Amino acid sequence: xxxxxxxxxxxxxxxxxxxxxREGLLPAGELSSPNQASYGDTHVRRLRLIRALIELAQxxxxxxxxxxxxxxxxxxxxxxxxxxxxxxxxxxxxxxxTDDARAAATTQVTDLIADRGWSIDPxxxxxATLIDTVAVxxxxxxxxxVAHLDTYADAVERFTQFEIDAVTANPTRDQLAESVVIGTVxxxxxxxxxxxxxxxxxxxxxxxxx
Amino acid sequence: xxxxxxxxxxxxxxxxxxxxxREGLLPAGELSSPNQASYGDTHVRRLRLIRALIELAQxxxxxxxxxxxxxxxxxxxxxxxxxxxxxxxxxxxxxxxTDDARAAATTQVTDLIADRGWSIDPxxxxxATLIDTVAVxxxxxxxxxVAHLDTYADAVERFTQFEIDAVTANPTRDQLAESVVIGTVxxxxxxxxxxxxxxxxxxxxxxxxx
DNA sequence: CGCTTATGGATACTGATACTATCCATCACA
DNA sequence: TGTGATGGATAGTATCAGTATCCATAAGCG
Numbered sequence: 343x344x345x346x347x348x349x350x351x352x353x354x355x356x357x358x359x360x361x362x363x364r365e366g367l368l369p370a371g372e373l374s375s376p377n378q379a380s381y382g383d384t385h386v387r388r389l390r391l392i393r394a395l396i397e398l399a400q401x402x403x404x405x406x407x408x409x410x411x412x413x414x415x416x417x418x419x420x421x422x423x424x425x426x427x428x429x430x431x432x433x434x435x436x437x438x439x440t441d442d443a444r445a446a447a448t449t450q451v452t453d454l455i456a457d458r459g460w461s462i463d464p465x466x467x468x469x470a471t472l473i474d475t476v477a478v479x480x481x482x483x484x485x486x487x488v489a490h491l492d493t494y495a496d497a498v499e500r501f502t503q504f505e506i507d508a509v510t511a512n513p514t515r516d517q518l519a520e521s522v523v524i525g526t527v528x529x530x531x532x533x534x535x536x537x538x539x540x541x542x543x544x545x546x547x548x549x550x551x552x
Numbered sequence: 553x554x555x556x557x558x559x560x561x562x563x564x565x566x567x568x569x570x571x572x573x574r575e576g577l578l579p580a581g582e583l584s585s586p587n588q589a590s591y592g593d594t595h596v597r598r599l600r601l602i603r604a605l606i607e608l609a610q611x612x613x614x615x616x617x618x619x620x621x622x623x624x625x626x627x628x629x630x631x632x633x634x635x636x637x638x639x640x641x642x643x644x645x646x647x648x649x650t651d652d653a654r655a656a657a658t659t660q661v662t663d664l665i666a667d668r669g670w671s672i673d674p675x676x677x678x679x680a681t682l683i684d685t686v687a688v689x690x691x692x693x694x695x696x697x698v699a700h701l702d703t704y705a706d707a708v709e710r711f712t713q714f715e716i717d718a719v720t721a722n723p724t725r726d727q728l729a730e731s732v733v734i735g736t737v738x739x740x741x742x743x744x745x746x747x748x749x750x751x752x753x754x755x756x757x758x759x760x761x762x
Numbered sequence: 763c764g765c766t767t768a769t770g771g772a773t774a775c776t777g778a779t780a781c782t783a784t785c786c787a788t789c790a791c792a
Numbered sequence: 793t794g795t796g797a798t799g800g801a802t803a804g805t806a807t808c809a810g811t812a813t814c815c816a817t818a819a820g821c822g
Contacts, residue, residue, distance in 0.1 A: 344790095345798065353648040357782055360799080365780095370799095377788050377799040387692070390648055394688045396780090397645040398681070400610075403780065420759040428748050435607040438563040438600055460753035468748035471608070475742045478604045482597070484734055486718045493714055494746055497707040502750040504703055506758065508696045524694055526751065532685045533747070534740050536704055538638050538678035540712040541736065543670035548716065549630040554819095556768065567811055570770080575809095580770095587770040587817050606809090613809065 343381045345371070352389045359389065367392050367407050391524065399527045405430045413523055416516060425463075427523050432467035439477035447477035447488075454491055458499070505529060553591045555581070562599045569599070577602050577617050601734065609737045615640045623733055626726060635673075637733050642677035649687035657687035657698075664701055668709070715739060 349356045362368040368388055371379030388410075395401040395409070412418060412426040439447070451473050455462050462469060479488045509525050512518040559566045572578040578598055581589030598620075605611040605619070622628060622636040649657070661683050665672050672679060689698045719735050722728040 353646075355782085356798090358780085361781060364800090373799085375789065375799095377797095378790080379799070390688070390691060393648055394692065397643075397647055398685055398688060400643065421755050424751065424755050424759075428752065432745075432748070433607075433610065436563075437607055438603055455749070458753075460749060461756050462749055462753055463756075466749065466752055468745045468752065471741065472745040472749060475608055475738055475745060478600070478608060479734070479738055479742070481600060482604065482734055482738075484731060484738075486721055487715065487731075487735055487739065490714055490718060491742075491746075494711055494743060495750075497711045498743060498746045498750050501700075501704050501707045502747055502754060504700055505697065506751070506754050508700060510758070511696055521694060521697075522755075524689070524692055525697055526748075528685055528689055528692075528694075529697065530744050530747065531681065532689070532701075533704060533708060533743065535642075535678040535682040535685060536701075536708045537712055537740065537743070538642070538736075539665070539670060539672055539676065539682060540705075540708050541634065541716070542638065542676055542678065543668075543672055544712060544716050545631050545634050545732075546671050546673075548720070549634075554769070565811085566769090568809085571810060574771090583770085585770095585818065587768095588819080589770070 343385070345379070345381065348381045348385055348389065351386050352393065354389055354393060362389070362392060365403060365407060367403065367410060391520075394524075395527055399531050401431065401527060409523055409527075413519055416519070420515070420519060420522070423519055424522055424526070425466075427526055429467050431527065432471055435471075435474065437474050437478060439474070439481040443480040444473070444477040446480060447473050450488070450491060451476060454495060457492075458495060501533070553595070555589070555591065558591045558595055558599065561596050562603065564599055564603060572599070572602060575613060575617060577613065577620060604734075605737055609741050611641065611737060619733055619737075623729055626729070630725070630729060630732070633729055634732055634736070635676075637736055639677050641737065642681055645681075645684065647684050647688060649684070649691040653690035654683070654687040656690060657683045660698070660701060661686060664705060667702075668705060711743070 343351070345356055345359060348354075349359055359368065363370060368385060371381040371385065373379050392406055392410075395406045396403065401409070408430040409427050412423045412430075415423075418426070451469070476488055476491065479485075505525055509518065509521040512521050553561070555566055555569055558564075559569055569578065573580060578595060581591040581595065583589050602616055602620075605616045606613065611619070618640040619637050622633045622640075625633075628636070661679070686698055686701065689695075715735055719728065719731040722731050
């Protein structure tokens with residue numbers, strides 16, 4: 343398959359494919375001569391994955407690169423790989439919540455984790471994000487949402503459990519790792535859009551007239 | 553409160569505040585003379601909200617503007633407002649899934665909605681995103697994840713229901729609308745980070761050694 | 763009163779990101 | 793044999809989210 347065909351197969355413009363090659367998102371094709379390379383099925387798959395991450399999940403190119411690199415290093419333990427993907431997916435932010443809201447958020451989240459018996463690395467990037475989010479919600483006066491953190495955690499635990507099960511069903515380790523990454527990233531998009539739909543439906547029922 | 557104090561109170565640099573004023577994210581302060589304005593508590597709140605949307609939820613500035621405009625138009629019915637926020641939050645994308653995956657995804661999602669009795673506008677932006685996501689997951693060979701769409705929907709329905717309840721508790725319509733927007737956007741961040749934490753915990757338990 | 767600092771408003775500049783465009787010396791193939 | 797595609801390199805572009813600079817004026821202090 344030449345680059346033009348790859349482009350046709352995936353609907354990605356040739357210059358964009360070249361760009362991804364340059365950036366190291368997509369492995370180079372097999373060179374048969376200095377200006378002739380051939381691409382295979384893995385390239386089609388990989389390219390589709392790249393586009394899904396970028397367009398659907400809005401992951402920045404640099405982050406996609408990191409994620410794919412971790413995917414391609416099969417020496418790394420799976421749990422490490424997940425950690426790497428999580429880190430890549432969690433932006434660093436510096437936020438303005440009031441100090442007491444932040445303190446309250448920290449204890450609330452710590453308690454939640456303890457209550458559920460979750461084993462969380464204190465350095466986990468998602469931990470900081472969660473605390474920040476709770477703190478901001480409090481600062482913005484949304485205490486009644488935050489009060490039900492537990493309900494959220496219940497629901498989340500539910501689908502996370504089966505996600506891991508579904509993903510574990512993969513026979514080879516490589517497939518497993520890929521599934522984990524895809525599941526982590528696109529799963530979020532899936533959940534988010536389901537949630538918006540559910541909201542729309544419920545809001546339609548409840549607020550037709552307000 | 554002058555702009556410098558507003559800056560100190562929210563930890564947002566003065567030039568950035570000026571930028572938000574220019575862009576119409578933040579209403580102008582009350583002018584006492586041609587170059588002297590005073591800002592109040594609403595500005596502090598609004599600015600915090602803006603930063604939360606931008607930094608935590610990664611919402612682009614232009615989208616924040618749209619959302620806030622809809623928030624400030626109290627003539628608009630609540631359901632319309634939510635639709636507007638959803639539209640602003642859903643990026644338009646053009647994706648490469650295989651045609652049969654896309655067809656399968658469309659029927660699956662349509663069935664899901666019918667089964668649950670959800671009332672969804674066929675134009676709902678989240679609908680297209682959901683179909684795309686399912687289609688891409690299928691194309692990428694993640695059928696076992698997609699097979700449990702229903703499980704996801706269950707969990708999502710669970711917290712959406714109580715979110716709407718929590719938010720409905722707001723006394724005034726303005727507060728309600730604000731809560732809805734904050735809940736919609738920051739709720740997603742909350743759920744996403746909870747999910748990452750749950751994943752980390754389960755993955756730690758299961759794959760310590762792989 | 764005078765002097766330093768801050769302010770509102772306007773305009774210009776910057777750095778990052780994600781591509782596009784152009785060029786060129788091959789190469790495939792009709 | 794010539795027309796179009798290709799790999800590789802380099803340069804250009806559009807958008808985004810701020811920063812920086814300037815200016816005339818105003819506030820706060822000593």
